[in-house]
Amino acid sequence: MNSSPSPVLVAVAWPYASGSRHLGHLAGAYLPADVFARYQRLIGNRVLMVSGSDTHGTPITVRADAEGVTPAEIVDRYHNEFVADWERLAISWDCYTTTGTENHTAVVQDMFLRLLEKGHIDKRISEQYYDTEVGRFLPDRYIEGTCPHCGYTEARGDQCEDCGRTLDPEELLDPRSKFSGSQPELRSTEHFYLRLTDFEEVLGQWLEERKGWRRHVLNFSKGWIEEGLQDRAITRDLDWGIEIPVDDLGDGKRIYVWFEAVIGYLSASKEWAEAQGTSEAWREWWEGDKARSVYFIGKDNIPFHTIIWPGMLSGYGGLNLPTDVPANQYVTFKGGKASASRGVGLTIGEGLDLFEPDGLRYALAANLPEQSDTDISVEEIARRINEELAATWGNLVNRVLSMVHKTCDGQVPEPGDRLPEDMALLATIDASLVTAGQQLEKVELRAALRTGMDGAAAVNAYLNATEPWKVAKEDPERAKVILGTALAAVGGVRVALAPYLPFSTEILNDPFGPVTGWQREELTPGLPVGKPSPLFAKVDLGELLADQES
Protein backbone atom coordinates (compact mmCIF):
# COMPACT_ATOMS: atom_id res chain seq x y z
CA MET A 1 0.00 0.00 0.00
CA ASN A 2 2.96 2.26 0.52
CA SER A 3 4.86 2.04 -2.71
CA SER A 4 7.66 4.34 -1.59
CA PRO A 5 8.53 4.04 2.07
CA SER A 6 10.23 7.19 3.19
CA PRO A 7 12.34 8.14 6.20
CA VAL A 8 10.50 10.16 8.81
CA LEU A 9 12.38 11.73 11.68
CA VAL A 10 10.07 12.21 14.64
CA ALA A 11 11.92 14.71 16.79
CA VAL A 12 10.43 15.30 20.21
CA ALA A 13 11.10 18.09 22.69
CA TRP A 14 13.71 17.23 25.29
CA PRO A 15 12.17 17.10 28.75
CA TYR A 16 14.14 19.18 31.20
CA ALA A 17 15.44 17.04 34.04
CA SER A 18 14.92 19.67 36.69
CA GLY A 19 11.63 18.29 37.97
CA SER A 20 8.68 16.11 37.10
CA ARG A 21 6.93 16.73 33.80
CA HIS A 22 3.17 17.13 33.83
CA LEU A 23 0.24 16.08 31.68
CA GLY A 24 0.55 19.27 29.68
CA HIS A 25 3.97 18.20 28.48
CA LEU A 26 2.61 14.75 27.67
CA ALA A 27 -0.24 16.16 25.60
CA GLY A 28 1.96 18.84 24.11
CA ALA A 29 4.74 16.72 22.71
CA TYR A 30 5.31 13.12 23.75
CA LEU A 31 1.88 11.65 23.12
CA PRO A 32 1.25 13.31 19.75
CA ALA A 33 4.74 12.30 18.64
CA ASP A 34 4.11 8.72 19.64
CA VAL A 35 0.75 8.57 17.86
CA PHE A 36 2.26 10.07 14.73
CA ALA A 37 5.25 7.73 14.84
CA ARG A 38 3.08 4.65 15.31
CA TYR A 39 0.94 5.65 12.35
CA GLN A 40 3.95 6.29 10.14
CA ARG A 41 5.34 2.87 11.00
CA LEU A 42 2.02 1.23 10.18
CA ILE A 43 1.93 2.73 6.70
CA GLY A 44 5.39 1.36 6.15
CA ASN A 45 7.60 4.40 6.54
CA ARG A 46 10.97 4.19 8.20
CA VAL A 47 10.58 6.10 11.44
CA LEU A 48 13.34 7.35 13.67
CA MET A 49 11.85 8.80 16.84
CA VAL A 50 14.35 10.47 19.10
CA SER A 51 14.56 12.54 22.23
CA GLY A 52 16.22 12.52 25.60
CA SER A 53 16.50 14.23 28.92
CA ASP A 54 17.92 17.74 28.91
CA THR A 55 20.43 17.60 31.72
CA HIS A 56 22.17 20.97 31.81
CA GLY A 57 21.30 24.55 32.70
CA THR A 58 20.99 26.80 35.70
CA PRO A 59 17.74 25.52 37.25
CA ILE A 60 19.28 22.09 37.72
CA THR A 61 22.30 23.53 39.53
CA VAL A 62 20.03 25.68 41.66
CA ARG A 63 17.93 22.72 42.67
CA ALA A 64 21.04 20.69 43.40
CA ASP A 65 22.41 23.46 45.62
CA ALA A 66 19.12 23.76 47.42
CA GLU A 67 19.02 20.05 48.16
CA GLY A 68 22.69 19.77 48.91
CA VAL A 69 23.28 17.21 46.18
CA THR A 70 25.16 17.25 42.89
CA PRO A 71 23.51 18.27 39.63
CA ALA A 72 24.16 14.74 38.39
CA GLU A 73 21.99 13.34 41.17
CA ILE A 74 19.12 15.62 40.22
CA VAL A 75 19.48 14.65 36.60
CA ASP A 76 19.57 10.94 37.38
CA ARG A 77 16.50 11.17 39.54
CA TYR A 78 14.36 12.85 36.91
CA HIS A 79 15.81 11.05 33.93
CA ASN A 80 14.93 7.77 35.60
CA GLU A 81 11.46 9.09 36.36
CA PHE A 82 10.97 10.09 32.71
CA VAL A 83 12.14 6.73 31.46
CA ALA A 84 9.72 5.01 33.82
CA ASP A 85 6.89 7.27 32.59
CA TRP A 86 7.65 6.45 28.95
CA GLU A 87 7.68 2.77 29.80
CA ARG A 88 4.31 2.97 31.52
CA LEU A 89 2.85 4.89 28.57
CA ALA A 90 4.54 2.80 25.87
CA ILE A 91 6.04 5.83 24.17
CA SER A 92 7.78 4.14 21.27
CA TRP A 93 11.21 5.75 21.15
CA ASP A 94 13.83 4.50 18.80
CA CYS A 95 16.37 6.34 20.90
CA TYR A 96 15.74 8.07 24.19
CA THR A 97 18.99 9.34 25.59
CA THR A 98 20.31 12.35 27.52
CA THR A 99 22.42 15.39 26.81
CA GLY A 100 24.98 13.98 29.21
CA THR A 101 26.57 11.50 26.82
CA GLU A 102 30.04 11.68 25.28
CA ASN A 103 28.43 11.34 21.89
CA HIS A 104 26.27 14.40 22.47
CA THR A 105 29.27 16.40 23.63
CA ALA A 106 31.14 15.43 20.49
CA VAL A 107 28.27 16.33 18.18
CA VAL A 108 27.71 19.66 19.94
CA GLN A 109 31.38 20.54 19.79
CA ASP A 110 31.50 19.64 16.12
CA MET A 111 28.53 21.91 15.46
CA PHE A 112 30.13 24.67 17.50
CA LEU A 113 33.46 24.42 15.70
CA ARG A 114 31.90 24.37 12.26
CA LEU A 115 29.81 27.45 13.00
CA LEU A 116 32.85 29.16 14.51
CA GLU A 117 34.95 28.30 11.50
CA LYS A 118 32.30 29.70 9.19
CA GLY A 119 32.13 32.92 11.13
CA HIS A 120 28.63 32.45 12.52
CA ILE A 121 29.96 32.47 16.07
CA ASP A 122 32.02 35.28 17.54
CA LYS A 123 33.20 36.58 20.91
CA ARG A 124 31.85 39.58 22.77
CA ILE A 125 32.32 41.15 26.17
CA SER A 126 29.41 42.21 28.34
CA GLU A 127 28.78 43.37 31.89
CA GLN A 128 26.97 40.93 34.13
CA TYR A 129 26.11 40.83 37.77
CA TYR A 130 28.34 38.62 39.88
CA ASP A 131 27.55 37.33 43.35
CA THR A 132 30.80 37.54 45.28
CA GLU A 133 29.49 35.49 48.19
CA VAL A 134 28.62 32.37 46.23
CA GLY A 135 31.13 33.12 43.55
CA ARG A 136 29.00 32.93 40.44
CA PHE A 137 27.57 35.07 37.72
CA LEU A 138 23.85 35.59 38.03
CA PRO A 139 21.28 34.83 35.33
CA ASP A 140 18.76 37.67 35.05
CA ARG A 141 16.10 35.66 36.78
CA TYR A 142 18.24 35.24 39.84
CA ILE A 143 18.62 38.94 40.49
CA GLU A 144 15.94 40.77 42.44
CA GLY A 145 15.49 44.40 43.16
CA THR A 146 13.19 47.37 42.99
CA CYS A 147 11.41 48.03 39.73
CA PRO A 148 12.39 51.43 38.33
CA HIS A 149 8.93 51.84 36.79
CA CYS A 150 6.54 50.92 39.56
CA GLY A 151 8.67 50.63 42.68
CA TYR A 152 7.79 46.98 43.24
CA THR A 153 10.52 45.64 45.49
CA GLU A 154 10.46 42.00 44.35
CA ALA A 155 11.07 42.59 40.66
CA ARG A 156 13.30 40.12 38.85
CA GLY A 157 16.18 41.00 36.58
CA ASP A 158 14.27 40.04 33.47
CA GLN A 159 10.83 41.32 34.28
CA CYS A 160 8.76 43.02 36.92
CA GLU A 161 5.92 40.71 37.83
CA ASP A 162 3.95 43.58 39.27
CA CYS A 163 3.79 45.95 36.33
CA GLY A 164 4.76 43.38 33.72
CA ARG A 165 7.50 45.43 32.12
CA THR A 166 10.56 43.79 30.70
CA LEU A 167 13.75 44.84 32.43
CA ASP A 168 17.46 44.64 32.11
CA PRO A 169 19.15 43.66 35.34
CA GLU A 170 21.15 46.87 35.39
CA GLU A 171 17.92 48.88 35.60
CA LEU A 172 16.97 47.37 38.94
CA LEU A 173 17.33 49.68 41.89
CA ASP A 174 18.96 48.08 44.89
CA PRO A 175 19.79 44.79 43.15
CA ARG A 176 20.38 41.70 45.24
CA SER A 177 21.29 38.13 44.50
CA LYS A 178 18.54 35.59 44.86
CA PHE A 179 21.15 33.12 46.00
CA SER A 180 22.78 34.97 48.88
CA GLY A 181 20.78 38.16 49.22
CA SER A 182 23.97 40.14 48.89
CA GLN A 183 24.43 43.04 46.50
CA PRO A 184 25.99 41.74 43.33
CA GLU A 185 28.64 43.64 41.43
CA LEU A 186 28.95 44.15 37.71
CA ARG A 187 31.85 42.35 36.16
CA SER A 188 32.77 42.08 32.56
CA THR A 189 32.65 38.63 31.07
CA GLU A 190 33.41 37.33 27.63
CA HIS A 191 31.16 34.96 25.75
CA PHE A 192 30.58 33.39 22.39
CA TYR A 193 27.57 34.60 20.44
CA LEU A 194 25.61 32.94 17.68
CA ARG A 195 25.18 35.48 14.89
CA LEU A 196 21.51 34.90 14.24
CA THR A 197 21.48 38.09 12.20
CA ASP A 198 23.46 36.16 9.58
CA PHE A 199 20.42 34.00 8.98
CA GLU A 200 17.66 36.58 9.14
CA GLU A 201 17.13 36.77 5.41
CA VAL A 202 17.41 33.09 4.62
CA LEU A 203 15.14 32.15 7.51
CA GLY A 204 12.60 34.79 6.59
CA GLN A 205 12.41 33.44 3.09
CA TRP A 206 12.31 29.86 4.30
CA LEU A 207 9.38 30.65 6.58
CA GLU A 208 7.55 32.38 3.76
CA GLU A 209 7.71 29.18 1.77
CA ARG A 210 6.34 26.89 4.48
CA LYS A 211 3.02 25.39 3.48
CA GLY A 212 0.57 23.64 5.73
CA TRP A 213 2.16 24.75 8.99
CA ARG A 214 -0.12 25.63 11.85
CA ARG A 215 -1.11 29.24 11.78
CA HIS A 216 0.06 30.13 15.25
CA VAL A 217 3.46 28.55 14.61
CA LEU A 218 4.00 30.52 11.44
CA ASN A 219 2.70 33.79 12.89
CA PHE A 220 4.87 33.56 15.93
CA SER A 221 7.98 32.72 13.93
CA LYS A 222 7.47 35.41 11.34
CA GLY A 223 6.92 37.85 14.17
CA TRP A 224 10.42 37.16 15.42
CA ILE A 225 11.87 37.80 11.99
CA GLU A 226 9.90 41.01 11.59
CA GLU A 227 11.10 42.34 14.90
CA GLY A 228 14.61 41.59 13.78
CA LEU A 229 16.75 38.74 15.01
CA GLN A 230 19.31 39.33 17.72
CA ASP A 231 22.62 37.60 18.16
CA ARG A 232 22.54 35.44 21.25
CA ALA A 233 25.15 34.45 23.78
CA ILE A 234 25.61 30.71 23.61
CA THR A 235 28.00 30.27 26.50
CA ARG A 236 27.48 30.88 30.20
CA ASP A 237 29.50 31.34 33.36
CA LEU A 238 28.70 27.92 34.70
CA ASP A 239 30.58 24.76 35.43
CA TRP A 240 27.64 22.46 34.65
CA GLY A 241 27.35 21.93 30.93
CA ILE A 242 29.21 21.01 27.80
CA GLU A 243 32.76 22.25 27.54
CA ILE A 244 33.63 24.80 24.92
CA PRO A 245 35.93 23.08 22.44
CA VAL A 246 38.29 26.07 22.28
CA ASP A 247 40.01 27.51 25.35
CA ASP A 248 39.86 31.19 24.41
CA LEU A 249 37.65 32.17 27.31
CA GLY A 250 39.42 30.49 30.19
CA ASP A 251 37.84 28.36 32.86
CA GLY A 252 34.34 28.34 34.26
CA LYS A 253 32.41 28.66 31.01
CA ARG A 254 30.17 26.18 29.33
CA ILE A 255 28.01 25.99 26.25
CA TYR A 256 24.54 26.88 27.36
CA VAL A 257 21.53 24.62 27.15
CA TRP A 258 19.42 26.28 24.52
CA PHE A 259 22.24 25.99 22.04
CA GLU A 260 23.10 22.39 22.78
CA ALA A 261 19.75 20.83 23.61
CA VAL A 262 18.36 21.23 20.10
CA ILE A 263 21.46 19.55 18.74
CA GLY A 264 20.26 16.52 20.68
CA TYR A 265 18.03 15.55 17.77
CA LEU A 266 21.12 15.04 15.67
CA SER A 267 23.25 13.44 18.36
CA ALA A 268 20.48 11.04 19.33
CA SER A 269 20.12 10.05 15.68
CA LYS A 270 23.85 9.34 15.56
CA GLU A 271 23.71 7.44 18.83
CA TRP A 272 20.93 5.29 17.44
CA ALA A 273 22.90 4.61 14.26
CA GLU A 274 25.99 3.67 16.24
CA ALA A 275 23.96 1.31 18.42
CA GLN A 276 22.64 -0.38 15.27
CA GLY A 277 26.18 -1.00 14.17
CA THR A 278 25.63 1.25 11.14
CA SER A 279 27.27 4.48 12.19
CA GLU A 280 26.34 6.40 9.03
CA ALA A 281 22.70 5.31 8.95
CA TRP A 282 21.51 8.54 10.58
CA ARG A 283 22.10 10.33 7.29
CA GLU A 284 19.00 8.71 5.81
CA TRP A 285 16.88 10.97 8.07
CA TRP A 286 18.94 14.12 7.82
CA GLU A 287 20.02 14.43 4.22
CA GLY A 288 18.23 14.53 0.91
CA ASP A 289 14.79 15.38 -0.37
CA LYS A 290 13.09 12.13 0.61
CA ALA A 291 13.62 12.53 4.33
CA ARG A 292 11.02 14.33 6.38
CA SER A 293 11.54 15.70 9.86
CA VAL A 294 8.62 16.55 12.12
CA TYR A 295 9.27 18.27 15.43
CA PHE A 296 6.80 17.78 18.25
CA ILE A 297 7.01 20.56 20.80
CA GLY A 298 4.95 22.89 22.96
CA LYS A 299 4.43 26.46 21.84
CA ASP A 300 6.97 27.80 24.33
CA ASN A 301 9.62 26.10 22.22
CA ILE A 302 8.58 27.47 18.86
CA PRO A 303 11.38 29.98 18.25
CA PHE A 304 14.04 27.43 19.13
CA HIS A 305 12.71 25.11 16.45
CA THR A 306 11.62 27.53 13.75
CA ILE A 307 14.38 30.13 14.06
CA ILE A 308 17.42 29.12 16.07
CA TRP A 309 17.74 25.46 15.14
CA PRO A 310 17.05 26.08 11.44
CA GLY A 311 19.60 28.89 11.63
CA MET A 312 22.19 26.58 13.13
CA LEU A 313 21.41 23.89 10.57
CA SER A 314 21.70 26.22 7.63
CA GLY A 315 24.95 27.58 9.02
CA TYR A 316 26.30 24.08 9.47
CA GLY A 317 25.22 23.05 5.98
CA GLY A 318 24.18 19.78 4.43
CA LEU A 319 21.47 18.87 6.92
CA ASN A 320 17.72 19.17 6.44
CA LEU A 321 15.71 21.90 8.07
CA PRO A 322 12.45 20.91 9.78
CA THR A 323 9.71 19.75 7.42
CA ASP A 324 7.04 20.65 9.91
CA VAL A 325 6.82 21.90 13.47
CA PRO A 326 3.27 21.10 14.58
CA ALA A 327 3.67 22.81 17.93
CA ASN A 328 0.81 22.43 20.31
CA GLN A 329 -0.73 25.12 22.47
CA TYR A 330 -1.08 24.52 26.17
CA VAL A 331 -3.19 22.23 28.19
CA THR A 332 -4.56 24.27 31.03
CA PHE A 333 -5.96 22.95 34.27
CA LYS A 334 -9.04 24.81 35.37
CA GLY A 335 -7.89 27.78 33.34
CA GLY A 336 -4.28 27.95 34.53
CA LYS A 337 -1.09 26.84 32.85
CA ALA A 338 0.02 23.47 34.11
CA SER A 339 3.04 23.69 36.33
CA ALA A 340 4.26 20.93 38.56
CA SER A 341 6.22 23.38 40.67
CA ARG A 342 3.18 25.54 41.31
CA GLY A 343 0.99 22.53 41.96
CA VAL A 344 -1.29 23.17 38.99
CA GLY A 345 -2.37 20.03 37.23
CA LEU A 346 -1.02 16.52 37.49
CA THR A 347 2.43 15.16 36.81
CA ILE A 348 2.62 12.34 34.31
CA GLY A 349 3.25 9.90 37.13
CA GLU A 350 0.22 11.14 39.04
CA GLY A 351 -1.90 10.81 35.94
CA LEU A 352 -0.74 7.24 35.50
CA ASP A 353 -1.49 6.45 39.12
CA LEU A 354 -5.09 7.58 38.59
CA PHE A 355 -5.82 6.22 35.13
CA GLU A 356 -4.93 3.27 32.94
CA PRO A 357 -2.37 4.25 30.31
CA ASP A 358 -4.69 3.75 27.34
CA GLY A 359 -7.42 5.69 29.10
CA LEU A 360 -5.07 8.56 29.80
CA ARG A 361 -3.73 8.44 26.26
CA TYR A 362 -7.26 8.50 24.87
CA ALA A 363 -8.44 11.36 27.04
CA LEU A 364 -5.42 13.51 26.27
CA ALA A 365 -5.49 12.70 22.57
CA ALA A 366 -9.15 13.69 22.44
CA ASN A 367 -8.22 17.00 24.06
CA LEU A 368 -4.97 17.80 22.29
CA PRO A 369 -4.44 21.57 22.19
CA GLU A 370 -3.80 21.61 18.46
CA GLN A 371 -5.43 24.93 17.65
CA SER A 372 -5.95 26.62 20.97
CA ASP A 373 -5.29 26.13 24.64
CA THR A 374 -7.47 23.34 25.95
CA ASP A 375 -8.79 23.09 29.44
CA ILE A 376 -8.67 19.75 31.16
CA SER A 377 -9.40 18.30 34.56
CA VAL A 378 -9.59 14.97 36.32
CA GLU A 379 -13.34 15.04 35.70
CA GLU A 380 -12.81 15.65 31.98
CA ILE A 381 -10.34 12.78 31.68
CA ALA A 382 -12.73 10.46 33.53
CA ARG A 383 -15.60 11.61 31.31
CA ARG A 384 -13.65 10.85 28.13
CA ILE A 385 -12.75 7.42 29.42
CA ASN A 386 -16.17 6.47 30.75
CA GLU A 387 -18.54 8.09 28.25
CA GLU A 388 -16.51 7.62 25.10
CA LEU A 389 -13.71 5.10 25.29
CA ALA A 390 -15.36 2.49 27.49
CA ALA A 391 -18.96 3.12 26.42
CA THR A 392 -18.51 3.32 22.66
CA TRP A 393 -15.40 1.35 21.84
CA GLY A 394 -14.80 -0.94 24.82
CA ASN A 395 -18.43 -1.94 24.96
CA LEU A 396 -18.57 -2.55 21.22
CA VAL A 397 -15.64 -4.94 21.36
CA ASN A 398 -17.22 -6.67 24.30
CA ARG A 399 -20.66 -7.03 22.77
CA VAL A 400 -19.34 -8.35 19.45
CA LEU A 401 -16.91 -10.81 20.97
CA SER A 402 -19.56 -12.00 23.41
CA MET A 403 -22.04 -12.69 20.64
CA VAL A 404 -19.47 -14.40 18.48
CA HIS A 405 -18.45 -16.52 21.41
CA LYS A 406 -22.02 -17.54 22.13
CA THR A 407 -23.58 -17.63 18.69
CA CYS A 408 -20.75 -18.82 16.49
CA ASP A 409 -19.54 -21.77 18.57
CA GLY A 410 -16.66 -19.77 19.99
CA GLN A 411 -14.88 -19.23 16.70
CA VAL A 412 -14.54 -16.72 13.91
CA PRO A 413 -17.32 -17.51 11.41
CA GLU A 414 -16.95 -17.85 7.66
CA PRO A 415 -17.71 -14.56 5.87
CA GLY A 416 -20.61 -16.27 4.09
CA ASP A 417 -22.95 -14.38 1.75
CA ARG A 418 -22.72 -10.75 2.75
CA LEU A 419 -25.68 -8.54 1.92
CA PRO A 420 -25.39 -4.95 0.70
CA GLU A 421 -25.88 -3.62 4.22
CA ASP A 422 -22.93 -5.74 5.37
CA MET A 423 -20.75 -4.53 2.54
CA ALA A 424 -21.81 -0.96 3.28
CA LEU A 425 -20.54 -1.21 6.83
CA LEU A 426 -17.18 -2.57 5.73
CA ALA A 427 -16.92 0.16 3.11
CA THR A 428 -17.63 2.74 5.78
CA ILE A 429 -14.87 1.37 7.99
CA ASP A 430 -12.41 1.20 5.12
CA ALA A 431 -13.24 4.78 4.20
CA SER A 432 -12.71 5.87 7.79
CA LEU A 433 -9.21 4.43 7.66
CA VAL A 434 -8.50 6.48 4.57
CA THR A 435 -9.86 9.63 6.19
CA ALA A 436 -8.04 9.03 9.46
CA GLY A 437 -4.85 8.42 7.53
CA GLN A 438 -5.15 11.77 5.78
CA GLN A 439 -5.78 13.48 9.09
CA LEU A 440 -2.84 11.76 10.78
CA GLU A 441 -0.62 12.77 7.89
CA LYS A 442 -1.57 16.39 8.54
CA VAL A 443 -0.98 15.85 12.27
CA GLU A 444 -4.66 16.45 13.01
CA LEU A 445 -4.59 13.83 15.69
CA ARG A 446 -7.77 14.86 17.47
CA ALA A 447 -9.75 14.66 14.28
CA ALA A 448 -8.25 11.31 13.32
CA LEU A 449 -9.19 9.88 16.71
CA ARG A 450 -12.72 11.17 16.21
CA THR A 451 -12.83 9.47 12.83
CA GLY A 452 -11.87 6.19 14.44
CA MET A 453 -14.52 6.57 17.10
CA ASP A 454 -17.11 7.38 14.42
CA GLY A 455 -16.22 4.01 12.93
CA ALA A 456 -17.01 2.36 16.26
CA ALA A 457 -20.35 4.16 16.38
CA ALA A 458 -21.11 2.95 12.85
CA VAL A 459 -20.60 -0.66 13.93
CA ASN A 460 -22.87 -0.11 16.92
CA ALA A 461 -25.53 1.32 14.64
CA TYR A 462 -25.15 -1.62 12.27
CA LEU A 463 -25.71 -4.06 15.09
CA ASN A 464 -28.79 -2.21 16.28
CA ALA A 465 -30.13 -2.30 12.74
CA THR A 466 -29.36 -5.95 11.98
CA GLU A 467 -30.16 -7.32 15.45
CA PRO A 468 -28.09 -10.51 15.26
CA TRP A 469 -29.27 -11.59 18.72
CA LYS A 470 -32.81 -11.88 17.29
CA VAL A 471 -31.83 -13.28 13.92
CA ALA A 472 -29.88 -16.03 15.64
CA LYS A 473 -33.14 -17.58 16.78
CA GLU A 474 -34.70 -17.94 13.32
CA ASP A 475 -31.74 -17.88 10.95
CA PRO A 476 -28.48 -18.85 12.64
CA GLU A 477 -26.55 -18.74 9.35
CA ARG A 478 -27.54 -15.14 8.69
CA ALA A 479 -26.60 -14.25 12.27
CA LYS A 480 -23.15 -15.65 11.69
CA VAL A 481 -22.72 -13.54 8.57
CA ILE A 482 -23.74 -10.45 10.51
CA LEU A 483 -21.40 -11.24 13.37
CA GLY A 484 -18.55 -12.08 11.03
CA THR A 485 -19.09 -8.72 9.36
CA ALA A 486 -19.19 -6.92 12.68
CA LEU A 487 -16.06 -8.70 13.77
CA ALA A 488 -14.25 -7.67 10.61
CA ALA A 489 -15.45 -4.09 11.10
CA VAL A 490 -14.23 -4.07 14.70
CA GLY A 491 -10.88 -5.23 13.41
CA GLY A 492 -10.79 -2.23 11.10
CA VAL A 493 -11.71 0.21 13.83
CA ARG A 494 -9.01 -1.31 15.96
CA VAL A 495 -6.44 -0.40 13.31
CA ALA A 496 -7.62 3.22 13.29
CA LEU A 497 -7.28 3.40 17.07
CA ALA A 498 -4.01 1.45 17.25
CA PRO A 499 -1.71 4.50 17.28
CA TYR A 500 -3.59 5.86 20.27
CA LEU A 501 -4.24 2.71 22.28
CA PRO A 502 -1.21 0.41 22.18
CA PHE A 503 -2.13 -1.61 25.26
CA SER A 504 -5.69 -2.53 24.40
CA THR A 505 -4.70 -3.02 20.77
CA GLU A 506 -2.29 -5.67 21.88
CA ILE A 507 -4.82 -7.34 24.15
CA LEU A 508 -6.96 -7.85 21.04
CA ASN A 509 -4.21 -9.71 19.24
CA ASP A 510 -6.34 -12.63 20.32
CA PRO A 511 -8.29 -13.15 18.10
CA PHE A 512 -7.51 -10.35 15.66
CA GLY A 513 -3.77 -10.89 15.31
CA PRO A 514 -1.20 -8.12 15.48
CA VAL A 515 -1.86 -4.89 13.59
CA THR A 516 0.69 -4.83 10.81
CA GLY A 517 -0.61 -2.24 8.39
CA TRP A 518 -3.06 0.58 7.91
CA GLN A 519 -5.88 -1.56 6.56
CA ARG A 520 -8.62 -3.87 7.69
CA GLU A 521 -7.74 -7.55 7.50
CA GLU A 522 -10.24 -10.38 7.17
CA LEU A 523 -10.01 -12.69 10.15
CA THR A 524 -9.22 -16.32 9.60
CA PRO A 525 -12.43 -18.38 9.99
CA GLY A 526 -12.22 -20.96 12.71
CA LEU A 527 -9.95 -19.04 15.05
CA PRO A 528 -11.17 -19.53 18.61
CA VAL A 529 -12.98 -16.65 20.28
CA GLY A 530 -13.12 -16.99 24.04
CA LYS A 531 -15.42 -15.28 26.47
CA PRO A 532 -14.26 -11.67 26.52
CA SER A 533 -13.69 -9.41 29.46
CA PRO A 534 -14.15 -5.65 29.31
CA LEU A 535 -11.31 -3.80 27.57
CA PHE A 536 -11.51 -0.73 29.79
CA ALA A 537 -12.65 -0.40 33.36
CA LYS A 538 -14.82 2.58 34.09
CA VAL A 539 -13.36 5.20 36.34
CA ASP A 540 -15.15 5.83 39.61
CA LEU A 541 -14.98 9.59 39.72
CA GLY A 542 -16.23 9.93 43.27
CA GLU A 543 -13.57 7.59 44.54
CA LEU A 544 -10.98 9.34 42.46
CA LEU A 545 -11.76 12.77 43.78
CA ALA A 546 -11.84 11.46 47.33
CA ASP A 547 -8.37 10.02 46.83
CA GLN A 548 -7.15 13.33 45.52
CA GLU A 549 -8.41 15.12 48.58
CA SER A 550 -6.48 12.85 50.92
Next chain:
RNA sequence: GGCGACGUAGCUCAGCUGGUGAGAGCGCCCGACUCAUAAUCGGGAGGUCGACAGUUCAAAUCUGUCCGUCGCUACCA
Protein backbone atom coordinates in the same frame (compact mmCIF):
# COMPACT_ATOMS: atom_id res chain seq x y z
C1' G B 1 4.66 48.23 27.95
C1' G B 2 5.48 45.04 23.31
C1' C B 3 4.17 40.51 20.77
C1' G B 4 1.06 36.08 19.91
C1' A B 5 -3.38 33.70 20.72
C1' C B 6 -8.09 32.93 22.65
C1' G B 7 -13.41 34.42 24.04
C1' U B 8 -18.84 29.94 19.32
C1' A B 9 -24.67 25.46 22.60
C1' G B 10 -24.56 23.28 30.13
C1' C B 11 -19.05 21.24 29.41
C1' U B 12 -14.59 20.43 26.05
C1' C B 13 -13.76 22.10 21.33
C1' A B 14 -14.16 22.52 15.47
C1' G B 15 -15.51 26.05 11.75
C1' C B 16 -12.62 31.70 10.45
C1' U B 17 -8.52 32.03 1.94
C1' G B 18 -16.35 36.02 3.89
C1' G B 19 -21.81 33.20 0.73
C1' U B 20 -26.32 26.79 0.78
C1' G B 21 -30.93 27.05 7.12
C1' A B 22 -24.17 27.97 12.70
C1' G B 23 -21.30 22.25 13.73
C1' A B 24 -19.11 17.69 16.67
C1' G B 25 -18.54 14.82 21.10
C1' C B 26 -20.31 14.49 25.92
C1' G B 27 -24.38 16.06 29.14
C1' C B 28 -29.90 16.89 29.11
C1' C B 29 -35.18 15.42 27.31
C1' C B 30 -38.21 11.80 24.50
C1' G B 31 -38.50 7.17 22.06
C1' A B 32 -36.56 2.18 20.51
C1' C B 33 -33.83 -1.99 21.92
C1' U B 34 -31.97 -5.56 25.53
C1' C B 35 -26.54 -9.03 22.45
C1' A B 36 -23.15 -5.84 25.45
C1' U B 37 -19.29 -2.53 30.95
C1' A B 38 -27.17 0.74 33.44
C1' A B 39 -23.78 -0.19 27.56
C1' U B 40 -26.20 0.80 22.26
C1' C B 41 -29.37 3.11 18.42
C1' G B 42 -32.93 7.00 16.65
C1' G B 43 -35.09 11.74 17.44
C1' G B 44 -35.23 16.46 20.03
C1' A B 45 -34.45 20.88 22.92
C1' G B 46 -30.45 24.31 23.52
C1' G B 47 -26.36 29.45 20.77
C1' U B 48 -28.36 37.63 19.37
C1' C B 49 -20.72 32.92 17.38
C1' G B 50 -17.47 38.44 24.25
C1' A B 51 -19.36 43.99 23.38
C1' C B 52 -19.72 48.10 20.14
C1' A B 53 -18.73 50.37 15.49
C1' G B 54 -17.17 49.80 10.39
C1' U B 55 -16.15 47.49 5.27
C1' U B 56 -19.44 44.50 1.98
C1' C B 57 -24.96 42.64 -1.93
C1' A B 58 -23.34 39.18 2.10
C1' A B 59 -19.26 38.48 8.41
C1' A B 60 -18.71 33.67 13.58
C1' U B 61 -15.22 34.53 9.47
C1' C B 62 -12.12 41.07 7.25
C1' U B 63 -10.92 46.18 9.92
C1' G B 64 -10.97 49.31 14.40
C1' U B 65 -12.01 50.21 19.56
C1' C B 66 -13.26 48.17 24.16
C1' C B 67 -13.95 44.20 27.94
C1' G B 68 -12.22 39.41 29.68
C1' U B 69 -8.66 35.12 29.71
C1' C B 70 -3.93 32.83 28.73
C1' G B 71 0.97 32.66 27.16
C1' C B 72 5.59 34.71 25.56
C1' U B 73 8.91 38.94 26.03
C1' A B 74 15.08 36.45 23.64
C1' C B 75 19.87 34.88 30.74
C1' C B 76 13.84 29.12 32.58
C1' A B 77 14.11 25.72 28.87
